[in-house]
Amino acid sequence: MKQFDTLTLSTQGSALILTVDQPKSLNALAKEVVNDLESFLDWFETTGYEYRGLIITGAGEKSFVAGANIVQMNSMDEATFTAYAKQMHAVTERLESLHVPVIAAVNGFALGGGCELALACDFIYASERASFGQPEVNLGLVPGFGGMVRLPRRVGNAMARELIFTGRRIKAEEALRIGLANRVVPAEQLLDVAVAAIEEAAAVSPTAISIAKRAMVSMDGLDTHQGLGREVDAFLQAYHTADSVEGRSAFVEKRSPVFPGN
Structure with missing residues (x-):
């Protein structure tokens, strides 16, 4: 199986599990992570047909993906900043168009770019300790990885505006109530529930x-x-x-x- 510097791959049943494996940075979407996500998709689109679904999660107990790498962003010039956003746009669009179901198994923080990565997946399953938010306004920014496009489609325009304009973080149960998450389960069951959903999909065409x-x-x-x-x-x-x-x-x-x- 292909190796990556910032991602780890494993299999369970019919599912391929992709883990963003940068726990020291709470799995933030550094440029290196985005590059690896792009390379992973290149590999999966050409050789991944043996798998019937993809599960994306984060390493450690605290974070799915905490967001963009703000330290890196702070040193980017305009051209680099624009390319960074467009590269993540390409990654999320490719996730949406994969031939198999993609599940975000959100095990902790899914903030900013992390929430936007989850939004590009077909389903969002969350552990009881997960939290979601688009806190970019706290930095004088706006969502730049698809949040202003995809969040309204999930939760409705008014709720999306509230979350984006306030930068408020919500817990898993509220995410379930507003339609952002499909299921909320105990943390120790999260991957098993996601794999079970892939197995259901594997039984059909x-x-x-x-x-x-x-x-x-x-x-x-x-x-x-x-x-x-x-x-x-x-x-x-x-x-x-x-x-x-x-x-x-x-x-x-x-x-x-x-x-x-x-």
Whole structure:
């Protein structure tokens, strides 16, 4: 398995677990971490088809990803600062378009860039000690890794504005209540629950998941009529796959399907 300086990879069942492994900095998104995330995606997109899902978490008990690396940012000129933000934009967009489900297993702080990394994942599962926030206004900044785009889609425009304008940190239970987190579980169960969700996805058609995921991302910002047009396109695309032929045949024949994955 590929090695990285700031990330560690492990497997559990059908899932690949990516851990941001910089606990001394609370797993902050230093430039080196962002570079490794980009390299990881290069590797996963070309060789990761044996895995049926990706779980992203943070090393240690305190932090998922605490945010951007402010010390590094403070010394960046405008060109470097812009490139840093655009590189994280590219990472989050690629996570959204991966062919498999991506789960953020938030084990602690998910602040600023950490919250934005989680928002780029399909599901957010949180431990009871997790906390979330977009505290950039405390530094005279605004979210720059996708928070102003994705947070309103998760929690609604009014709640997103409140969180961004106040910089308020919220605990896991509030994140669940407002729709930011999908589940809240005891810390010791977090990875097992995330792996179990990947195993559920592994039992169905991987092709259908991939088509649905990419179609839903493409529908963001469309009105209902436009979105329904995209849905028809995706429905037809899925219908003509080998997985669909197998799934429909298995249903008629009253047996369990064996999806070929294409």
